[in-house]
Amino acid sequence: MFAYYLQLGLRSLRRNPILSILMVVGIGLGIAASMTMLTVMHLLGGDPIPWKSDKLHYVQLDNWNPDQPFSDDGRPPDQVTYRDAVALMDAGKADKQAAMFAFALPIQPENKELKPFQAHGRVTYADFFAMFEPSFKYGGPWNHDQDVSHTRVVVLNKEINEKLFGGQDSVGKTVRMNSIDYSVVGVLGDWNLRFLYYDLTNGAFEDPDEFFMPFTTAVDLQQRSSGSNRCWTSPADGWVAYLDSDCVWIQMWAELDSPARLAEYKSFLDNYVGEQKKLGRFQRPLNNRLLNVNEWIRDQNVISRDVEVQTGLAFAFLVVCLVNTVGLLLAKFTRKSGEIGLRRALGASRREVFTQFLIESGVVGLTGGFLGLLLTGLGLVAVRALYTEYQAVAHLDWSMVAVTVVLAIVSAVLAGLYPTWRACRVQPGTQLKM
Amino acid sequence: MLKMTHLQKVYQTHLIETYALRDFSIQVREGEFVAVTGPSGSGKTTFLNIAGLLEEFTGGQYQLDGVDVHGLNDDQRSRLRNEKIGFIFQSFNLIPDLNLFDNVDIPLRYRGFAAADRKKRIEESLSRVGLASRMKHYPSELSGGQQQRVAIARALAGSPRLLLADEPTGNLDSLMARGVLELMEEINRQGTTIVMVTHDRELAARAHRNVHVIDGQVTDFDEEQHLRRSSLGDGAATVAVA
Numbered sequence: 020m021f022a023y024y025l026q027l028g029l030r031s032l033r034r035n036p037i038l039s040i041l042m043v044v045g046i047g048l049g050i051a052a053s054m055t056m057l058t059v060m061h062l063l064g065g066d067p068i069p070w071k072s073d074k075l076h077y078v079q080l081d082n083w084n085p086d087q088p089f090s091d092d093g094r095p096p097d098q099v100t101y102r103d104a105v106a107l108m109d110a111g112k113a114d115k116q117a118a119m120f121a122f123a124l125p126i127q128p129e130n131k132e133l134k135p136f137q138a139h140g141r142v143t144y145a146d147f148f149a150m151f152e153p154s155f156k157y158g159g160p161w162n163h164d165q166d167v168s169h170t171r172v173v174v175l176n177k178e179i180n181e182k183l184f185g186g187q188d189s190v191g192k193t194v195r196m197n198s199i200d201y202s203v204v205g206v207l208g209d210w211n212l213r214f215l216y217y218d219l220t221n222g223a224f225e226d227p228d229e230f231f232m233p234f235t236t237a238v239d240l241q242q243r244s245s246g247s248n249r250c251w252t253s254p255a256d257g258w259v260a261y262l263d264s265d266c267v268w269i270q271m272w273a274e275l276d277s278p279a280r281l282a283e284y285k286s287f288l289d290n291y292v293g294e295q296k297k298l299g300r301f302q303r304p305l306n307n308r309l310l311n312v313n314e315w316i317r318d319q320n321v322i323s324r325d326v327e328v329q330t331g332l333a334f335a336f337l338v339v340c341l342v343n344t345v346g347l348l349l350a351k352f353t354r355k356s357g358e359i360g361l362r363r364a365l366g367a368s369r370r371e372v373f374t375q376f377l378i379e380s381g382v383v384g385l386t387g388g389f390l391g392l393l394l395t396g397l398g399l400v401a402v403r404a405l406y407t408e409y410q411a412v413a414h415l416d417w418s419m420v421a422v423t424v425v426l427a428i429v430s431a432v433l434a435g436l437y438p439t440w441r442a443c444r445v446q447p448g449t450q451l452k453m
Numbered sequence: 454m455l456k457m458t459h460l461q462k463v464y465q466t467h468l469i470e471t472y473a474l475r476d477f478s479i480q481v482r483e484g485e486f487v488a489v490t491g492p493s494g495s496g497k498t499t500f501l502n503i504a505g506l507l508e509e510f511t512g513g514q515y516q517l518d519g520v521d522v523h524g525l526n527d528d529q530r531s532r533l534r535n536e537k538i539g540f541i542f543q544s545f546n547l548i549p550d551l552n553l554f555d556n557v558d559i560p561l562r563y564r565g566f567a568a569a570d571r572k573k574r575i576e577e578s579l580s581r582v583g584l585a586s587r588m589k590h591y592p593s594e595l596s597g598g599q600q601q602r603v604a605i606a607r608a609l610a611g612s613p614r615l616l617l618a619d620e621p622t623g624n625l626d627s628l629m630a631r632g633v634l635e636l637m638e639e640i641n642r643q644g645t646t647i648v649m650v651t652h653d654r655e656l657a658a659r660a661h662r663n664v665h666v667i668d669g670q671v672t673d674f675d676e677e678q679h680l681r682r683s684s685l686g687d688g689a690a691t692v693a694v695a
Contacts, residue, residue, distance in 0.1 A: 023562055034550050361546045364507055365607070366535025366563035368528045448502035451542055451619075 024375045028382035046387025049340030051394030056330035067216045072312035078271040081306035084251040098267040112287045113273035119143035121246035124196040140230035142237035158190035158205035173201040174231040180206045219319040221246035341434045348438040363447035376439040384431020388424045455481040461512030473499040474669040486641045488660035496669035497650045506534045539608030543620035545600040547592040554588040557607045578606040598629030618649040
């Protein structure tokens with residue numbers, strides 16, 4: 020009977036084209052508004068690395084001013100000092116660990132047709148690649164020995180390799196950056212990072228890193244990070260004094276493969292801070308934090324309050340559209356009282372009439388859903404045009420396409436419940452003019 | 454086939470009770486062609502609605518083909534209606550956006566017949582009313598008489614034992630009306646019981662017997678005589694007529 024009711028639903032849609040268009044457009048608009056915002060929310064809030072987001076932990080230590088907390092809600096600083104980063108890296112207590120900071124260098128291309136340009140990259144350790152798992156198109160990451168020996172190597176992302184080497188395998192070639200040659204060891208493949216979740220401090224929606232360079236090698240250049248740097252007390256003059264200061268400018272990640280390892284690492288951090296306290300640092304109460312990827316994303320409010328409010332408004336709009344649909348369906352089904360009476364007389368039970376009209380509502384929903392999908396696509400184009408920072412995230416993925424269609428059908432069926440219930444209460448005798 | 458005993462139907466509002474049927478008793482035997490006549494508002498339609506299981510009654514008893522319908526739930530009543538009863542309405546009640554084939558298909562769908570069986574029955578019943586060649590046509594393409602023939606085909610497709618007709622020729626001119634009536638007579642000759650409500654004395658005269666209803670009660674003398682006769686004949690309980 021399902022196929023029969025579906026066929027009747029489609030036929031009924033064609034019978035009253037204007038009424039049908041009004042309903043379909045209503046649902047389509049409501050769905051499009053909600054899905055556009057939900058897609059942005061979903062992509063912002065989605066787990067960027069679901070298979071290990073509970074293993075990767077962001078390290079925070081509270082070395083801040085003893086007289087004034089880093090933030091009013093008692094959160095520790097969102098980055099660590101050079102001293103602490105190097106100490107934690109040297110201790111190597113996590114299963115994998117990577118300190119990192121954002122870095123910019125001018126590139127002087129070999130190809131004289133290209134002008135020198137500023138490239139934005141990341142300074143980090145070899146473990147970074149094993150922890151965040153970018154894919155490599157050519158070569159691979161540098162190794163731990165190269166971390167230790169301050170080797171001048173570089174990993175390029177796909178785009179910059181395209182620019183400098185025409186997309187060819189550039190492993191073994193050199194890239195001249197600020198008058199120093201670095202040897203290319205690897206080129207990344209496509210890395211679909213919706214946002215830079217490993218560096219939320221410097222902006223989740225910044226452009227992806229164009230190159231990666233060993234931490235030790237970059238520090239030798241005595242050039243400050245291109246990202247955030249905060250100090251609660253002014254450092255003394257000179258590079259060494261800066262490295263020794265309590266300024267925070269490095270992000271520290273630790274991969275901990277089990278809850279037991281997490282607990283061990285926590286106690287290691289507590290001990291480390293305890294030792295530092297003996298040296299006169301870390302005068303605030305113990306306030307270390309280890310947040311996993313999703314906790315860190317929530318902590319940093321990647322989904323802004325604005326986006327939440329707009330999503331709420333979009334759903335309120337969907338409700339208005341549905342109330343409108345309830346009215347239109349009531350009108351449509353009331354006009355069909357004669358047919359309902361006839362079908363009852365010919366042997367349809369109330370349940371069958373209910374099913375038929377609920378499926379008819381579902382057909383309206385499905386059609387509205389497809390229109391909604393189309394409009395959602397347009398809505399996301401508008402979001403990309405208006406908010407360039409969402410460029411990378413405002414796309415429909417398959418799961419959201421499925422959610423759109425399901426939401427449309429569920430909404431229409433919900434809107435159809437009351438009119439359908441009314442329809443199946445029709446007294447056949449009074450409708451047949453017997 | 455159809456037996457109502459002391460049937461009562463009361464419409465109740467918070468102020469008044471209106472009796473649509475009061476102590477209404479009738480018996481229709483298998484194969485009969487009965488015309489129910491009476492003035493407007495006499496309760497004919499209520500009787501037909503209750504007989505067709507489209508309305509509940511408030512008192513008395515009703516047996517349809519041996520089944521006591523009191524206390525059946527909606528599913529059971531719908532199934533019984535689908536299997537036992539065919540309806541013919543004054544205004545034909547064809548669904549305008551379904552072609553003839555699909556209109557006749559409706560009761561068969563609810564019966565749950567397989568597609569091949571449905572097709573066979575639809576073709577047979579449309580041939581029976583002389584419209585087999587117009588299966589793909591829509592009701593608006595037919596004359597009133599032809600539309601009523603389609604309605605009859607629809608009523609017959611499920612092979613009901615009882616045909617309930619409400620002024621079946623009321624919307625037709627006399628030539629078409631005659632054709633429809635002849636068709637009904639032929640159906641009756643083939644064994645289907647027919648109960649027809651009509652104002653039209655001439656039409657009623659073509660039935661085997663007439664039952665006259667006034668103020669929700671069966672009053673016709675012929676009916677009384679007939680019942681008495683039949684009770685003598687087969688010893689069945691005579692249904693008293695008020």
